[in-house]
Amino acid sequence: MHSIIDTNPSVCGCLESLSIGSESFCVFNEGDALYASMLDSIAKAENSILLESYIFADDSLGQQFCRALIERAMAGVKVKVHIDAAGSLFWFSRGMQNHMRIHGIQLRWFHRWSWRRPWRYNRRNHRKLLIVDNRIAYLGGFNIHKENSRKYYGDDRWRDTHVSFDGTLVAVAAQLFDAFWRGKLRTQPMQKAEGSKLLHNQTLTCRHRLSCVYGEAFSNAKKYIFLTTPYFVPDNHTLRQLCKAAERGVDVRLLVPRQTDVRIARWAARHIYTHLLESGVKIYEYLPRVLHAKTVVIDDNCSIVGTSNLDYRSLFINYELNLATVDQKLAGELKQQFMQDLTLAERILSQVWERRGGLPRWQGRVAMIIKRWL
Structure with missing residues (x-):
């Protein structure tokens, strides 16, 4: 079993292979381990490769994926x-786009800007998904950019979590994937x-599905809730269920970053710290x-x-995908990593x-005014 802070991961690089029913899971918390495994799966592909990414950067890591694809x-x-x-928008390049298409890759942009439907641009595909030969899939928070790689970015690489499954x-x-490809x-x-299930947040029967799932899970908790999120700006219902759980x-326990790439989201999260702390949330x-x-x-x-x-954009605006x-x-591995x-x-x-x-209080009030757009 690999250490949670393994800095010399193998190609698998997972914490441990896990199984339930007909699926087995492999958890990654180091980008280099994940990318090595993804590239290995791509190299062995015989029939199909389906890749979705919120960010695909034309950098040293993205170029490696481009060559493999x-x-x-x-x-x-x-x-x-x-x-x-x-x-x-500011990561991918026209040159990489053309290079992919010339060499036989079908590339599609999700919700490009349109003057006819400008409101669509605000609804983003935030999913990160790779499927190879309908045999193995990868899902989680890692984008394809060097910021997640110790090899290319150093010790300051981002800390993230991904899971593969078969x-x-x-x-x-x-x-x-196919449904999104067809619109x-x-x-x-x-x-x-x-x-195990794959859950996305907007279905024909429920447009707020993830909010419902989180709320129900928090309300049913008996012993503990260990929550990790980079942006904590939940809706009132989700926040209320989390506080009620602590009160009973x-x-x-809530883990959020001190360093962030979206500073105003941290201001909004800190604005609700007082309410959380009063309810007993750590x-x-x-x-x-x-x-x-x-x-x-x-x-x-x-x-x-x-x-x-756990913010408005993921719960109500963007398109997301979670494994539940x-x-x-698997819960034990994620708990160990959390601790x-x-x-x-x-x-x-x-x-x-x-x-x-007074300044942090003022920043929080301002951020909460626009919390639905963070």
């Missing part, structure tokens, strides 16, 4: 790449009633580097990992927080 496309493998137009769940992932944005494939004695700020992981572990047997942050499972081994992260975090104490200055 082109090599497979030229070998006759069907390669589809779906990139978010806003997320990759089994019947891969077919569901492929259906979700069917609220399609939800049939899934088995129990075990559930050990609720808040920790991760210190070493940018924290971009999105995981929830509840009561040793329920876990959620994927692309959605009751597998105890390791806490050793690198500072706890926010009520008595200290109440003595903060």
